[in-house]
Amino acid sequence: MKTLTRLLALVCCSVTVSAQAAGPDDAKGLWITPENDAVIRFAPCADAPGALCGTIVWDKDAGTPASTCNVRVAQLGRYEKEAWREGWVYDPRENKKYKGVVRANADELRIRAFVGVEVLGQTEQLKRVPALPVAPSCEPVS
16 A cells, blocks of 8 residues: 555656646757757847847857857747747758747757748757857857
């Protein structure tokens, strides 16, 4: 009987922890790309109240012609159903803009880029980082 009680308590705790929904602030912060070649800062947009923007704040190619420093790569207007929606994402490698959806939890951010229907898109998974790499550094925009 003690084993059953412990098992039920464990299951209840697990359900409670996994049921905690992601919130709009989970996407805010610094995120490194899967290739470890850029860090994107997601924060409220200065020029679009209520929206979330992603800007490249560290690039392994900083200071070279290939640099993507300070490029805005996402702008999403509304948080709904555990995701930022109604906006766009930009791929600076391909110089293409897509419809976009961003979902995040404490450690992972998923950017879904698509044309037309979300289900036909592609997802890139980024990992949260506590700080920017030291070098090379992007020059802040004045």
